[in-house]
Amino acid sequence: MVECALPVDILIPFYRQASLVKNLFESLHRVAGELAEVGCEVVAINDSPDDPELKDRLREAVDSLAKVAPCRLIENTQNVGFGKSINRAAQESVSKRRDVILLNSDTIVFPGAIREIVRVGALDPMIGFVSPRSNNATICSFPLQEEFQHLAPEQSYEIFRALSGYLPEYHYVPVGVGFCLYIKLQILDEFGYLDEIYGRGYNEENDLILRANRCGYQAALANHAFVYHVGEASFKASASPKEELEKQNSKILLERYPEYPRSVAKYFNGVHYRAEKMLSALLPDSSGKLDLVFDFSSMGTYHNGTFAAAKCILEAALETWQDRFHVYAMVSEEAQRFHNLDRLKGLLVVRPDTQRTFAIAFRFGQPFDFERLDRMSRVGVLNVYMMLDTIAMDCLYLHQLNLETLWGTVFNYADAVLYNSNFVEEQFHRRFRRRPGLKEMAALHSLAVEDYRQTSKDGEAGAGSYLLVVGNAFAHKYVKATVDALSKAFPREKIVALGPKDEQWHNVTAYPSGNLSDDQMRNLLRGAKAVIFPSHYEGFGIPVVESLAYGKPVLARSIPVIRELREHLPSRENLILYASTRELLERLSQGCPTWVSPAASSPQPLSWKSGTAEIGEFLWRLLETWDFREHLLPRLGYMRILQDHREELEGPAPSAMPGQKGEDGKNLRKTDSYAVSELKAQLLDREARIVELENSLSWKITAPLRTMGSIYLRLMGK
């Protein structure tokens, strides 16, 4: 139920600083209609009777505003300080049954702020206090980063407008901030006014908020209201040093409300604050672009198809996303060098330990450990994963880590998931519950043969001298078994195999995976007469497309993803499917297949460029429906829970020497400082007891007896 708001008095105490009058009153003029609509009266309080300039300016400003909105001036006969000035005026407001807004003189009120503050106050009967957002007002500051705090008013407001739409209309905070604080009549009526024990300022509003909070009334921030705050203007003009006042008043506050510091600390460590801090990454630059990072933190200093595809997408992104994103790669220095990422024009690089936040973090490949999941969540406001396959979960011998938890987190908390084939999408759907509204896209890799050729000559079908069996050492690639069968069935055939480490066959040259560079791989393809792809399980099957690009007929196991690719491939006549190794041998016994010229020209297939452009469009559109409360807060909240259980997720730590157990039966951890300090304390305690015993009278009296006892034992040979 929404409460009906009461009329409001806006109480503005002035202490010197006559120059502030103009800006503030001009801003009030601009919102005069809003003031009337909300039923506001502006009450300016001059607490510097000895300042003629302030007196003149205030009188003039109040007269002027009074022509368009209710406004009056209270002139103190002597300087009484902030608390007393406010209290006198607030007592009048209470007697007239009006709410109040305390407003500092060094503020500028932007359109809609007063209306929104009052509206938010009415949303929950237990909200007693409301502050707006500001450029520079401690927890009201938004964005929270220091760099935004001292910008010009209009610039601050523009930034606020660009980002505040992501925030919920309000959220609860431990305390509001006195630079602009709406206080409901019922609070003042029941709990009293600002305690004048705080003298000229600092913490008097916190005292009132915490007083009322003991009975359940809360402070809230109106996230769609903006009031600019210069900050510290009154104290600059005051003779009392800020630090001294703050120290004195903090002491009083903490004695009265010991819950205050822990509540503030909890807020600053909380998920909402962290999420708000990340939001500045959604602020576009002057050309409207956002920062996007490719998470290549798993990229190692070796070659594989995943890294090669990731690099192709990165290169295409640099070309096709340049109007929307500044593209970064998060990669180790070694991997950056090994994969020649420095040569990519326009690529910006950060290291995996970066503290930066990006609008979108995009990971090519599923996360296999908590650190990667956590890093993605930390660096990207939006998290997008490309899931490649479920093999590590499907083969029991591979299912080693907490993949259900890690991948389950992706499907429940990521902003979007991409798959490299429809088959992979279906496989993940069969295995995971997805959060409602999760954005998904099957984004196939390039099917354009030109993308895989180094030169146009590579596409020309030519004779080769060996059968090339492609895969790696993992069992599901089925290279070893296939080579074994081929070697036996065709002992005179020259075979080259990618995957097995050992050469146990007389007619086979084997290359272990990971060691071949792109150039070496291309040379192997060029020399082959046909390529065999025996894998039982693939998420995509790049070697098939690559082989066809080199004009090589391919014999591939008929698995779902290969059948899916075949539908889209331009030279599908040269992709021969087989159901079993026996069928492969039968087919080859009829002779090695030769290249067949494609029958008709097919429509332009998906290329790295066109596919990546589609991904870019998809990522950009995510921002349209992205929601701070629905997406970011739950993710950070869940990551906090995972963090609390990190030890269980990550398994044993370095010092957990095999077999070494703690008292509770769990592995001891080197980093367990609590255990170490406890042991140290026990040791110190024992040492102290020994010293105490040695100094005791009974120990000294019994010393001769102990000496005799030890002589006796020595004599007895014990």
Add this chain to the structure above:
Amino acid sequence: MPDLVKIGPAGTLRLEIDDPQDQYLRTATGEIRGWFAASDLDIPEDYWFEVGSVRIPHRTVRRADVEDVMPGYAIAGFVITYDLAEYLPYIDGQQWKVQLILPDFRPKLLKFTIAESALGNCLAAASDI
């Protein structure tokens, strides 16, 4: 690390794994280094490391650094080259248990703990496209 116990005529052989000293494997592929020391018997030349029935490649090396600090002892160093991907069926709960087999000695179980990230990289390779 406890000494290896000889079966039959008495004698002990000291075994140390000194890299990684904490027996924590941080990478999916790499080397494990260690040494044997003996004062009263010969160090067998024919020994091997295995998981299940799979032998793990190793080579014997000279360890001058150990010889310097253990005069009077016969020292033999060894380097095990591993690629965890090959032994995944034998890895359980991030623990990799390797059996050291020395003729005339009781088999010795060496236990290694694998970092989550190392195992993760290994599994990621299975998803290679």
